[in-house]
Amino acid sequence: MPRDTLAELSDDALLVLYANGDPEAARLLAARLAPRLMAYGMRLLGDRAEAEDVAQEAMLRLWKQAPDWRQGEAQVSTWLFRVASNLATDRLRQRKRRKAEPLKHGDEEGIDPPDTSPGAMAQLMQADRMAALQLALDSLPDRQRQAVVLRHIEGFTNPEIAEVMGIGVEAVESLTARGKRALTAALEGRREELGYGDED
DSSP states (O other), X not given: OOHHHHHTSOHHHHHHHHHTTOHHHHHHHHHHHHHHHHHHHHHHHOOHHHHHHHHHHHHHHHHHHGGGOOTTTSOHHHHHHHHHHHHHXXXXXXXXXXXXXXXXXXXXXXXXXXXXXXXXXXXXXXXXXXXXXXXXXXXXOHHHHHHHIIIIISOOOXXXXXXXXXXXXXXXXXXXXXXXXXXXXXXXXOTTTTTOOTTO
């Protein structure tokens, strides 16, 4: 099947094609989903290497699941984000047990600057904003952070988040509302410092 035609297929269809031996379908599905998983892992874990490990492990589990995938039972992205959420949660629990050092923020292992090429000041301002957001996200309880990232960064709907997190829609609404309030409070008073004027 031509690549252009494959690119128009749903995640479900690509996974079925991969299960039937089409490596191009796997490449397209990975290109579509792996960057989102990596970003999600970064938001939850704050560590690039751990986020890469989570994204890779989640994709490996998807490939293993492909031959048994039952179309229509779950969306591929929802299933994959649930696996990534569970893997990230396991890592967060291990950190707490080991009482690991606090996460580093704003260093070279932090968030990459955007791919576009604005001026140096704009790049620095964007990096400061992303670092401030990551710090604020890191201050949230794990479940609130997960719900906020899925809703406001990944763009999942509340029912999809409920499926990923294994909770009810009302619990999702509560977690995202509390998380959003906590983020607002954490970033309160930093508007000017982060370059947001009254008009923003």
